[in-house]
Amino acid sequence: MVFAATDSGSTPDTSGDAAPSGTKPETFPATRTATATGTAPATTAFAASYVGLRWTGDPDGAGIRLADGAWQRTGTGCATVDGGGTALVAADEATAYEVKAPAGASDVRTVAIDCTRGPDRTFHVPSEATRVRGVRYLSRPAWGADESKRYKDGKVNSPEAYYPLQSITVHHTDTPNADPDPAATVRGIYEYHAVTLDWGDIGYHFLVDEAGVVYEGRYSGDDLVPAFDPDGDLVTAFHTAGFNSGNLGIALIGTLVSQPPTDAAKASLIRLIKVITRFKGLDPQAEITYTNPVNGVKKDNETISGHRDWLQTD
Structure with a gap:
């Protein structure tokens, strides 16, 4: 097995010690x-x-x-790639692992991710709570997003593209329930999506944890409005392969195959969807024909749908 290790916290935070006006310094593990x-x-x-x-x-x-544990099957998660499969598995602080590929598979790549014990990095976090039309959320700095992960070879890996909003898709992250550190899980998903899968950013526009805390996802610019540009168009993210542009992705943190979301998560999800659909004038109960603005592919669906309504997944 070819093996390489990196420590993304080895480079000091270049933002300096002095926090810009309206922000405060806060540290997160790299x-x-x-x-x-x-x-x-x-x-x-x-x-x-x-x-x-x-x-x-x-x-x-x-x-x-x-380590020395039993084999476990990996699910078909929301993160899909053309011609292959992906999975993100909770490692339970393991220091060793072994994977089994499907018959005939090639180009097997893995990454062990530690999002809780790396060296501290300093981020400039807004001093006041950030809100989008009344919905409080954690901005990218407030959950410790290392913006250097959006870059590859000195350039933005996935330049932002914006299109009118047509639909909203709800996912789950397929990560453990009763998560003691959901912000760390968001950082882990970000690492996996942006770097391992080479998407250049986290795949969702928003995430919601079991306590109902909303997290800003995909970077959409410096206008302090998450997910949208100043003209009200949606930044394209990476949550529903083939149907991403104009499709807003919200991920509930946890595994919701055999249990419903918590009351707090459900309440925040409903509030967020209500704010977005009112803001954009969408009927949340309508049946629509989604049209991919990039390639013209059409699919009948509902304004609010789940990932299974677009693609096969757990």
């Missing part, structure tokens, strides 16, 4: 990663929060075992 290729056992120099996988081939049939 995300550490250790990457590997192939399916041979891998070890890490740190306790991993998550292990991310991606491969080319059949999207079903992959598995993972942590």
Whole structure:
């Protein structure tokens, strides 16, 4: 197995010690990663929060075992790639793991992610609560988004593109419930989406944790309005392959296959959807024909839908 480790906290925060007006300094642990290729056992120099996988081939049939644990099947999550599969698995602080690829799969790549114990980085967080039309949310600095992860070879990896909003898709992150540190989970998902999957950013526009806290997702500019540009168009994110442009993605943090969201998460989700649909003049109960503004592909759906309404997933 080819193995490489990185410590994204090894470079000091270049923003300096003095916080700009209207902000305050706050520290978050830098995300550490250790990457590997192939399916041979891998070890890490740190306790991993998550292990991310991606491969080319059949999207079903992959598995993972942590340290000396039993094999577990990886689900078909919301993060899909053309011609292959992906999975993000809670690692329970494991320092070793082994993966099993589907029959015939190739280009197997994994990454161990530590989003809780890396060296501290300083971020300039808004001093006052940030709100979008009355809905309080944590801005990207407030959950510790390392903006350097949006760049590759000195350039923005996925330049922002904006289109009129047509639909809203609700996901779950397929991460553990009763999450003790959901902001760390958001940082882990960000690392996996932006760097491992090479999307250049987190795939969702918003995330909601079990306590009902809303997190700003995909970067949309410096106008302090999450998800939209000053003209009211939606930044394209990466949550529903083939149907992303004009489609706003909200992810509930946790696994909701056999249980409903918490009351607090549900209340925040409803409030956020209500604000967005009113802001954009959408009927949340309407049946629509979504038209991809990039390639013209059409699909009948509802204004508010789930990922299963677009693609097969857990």
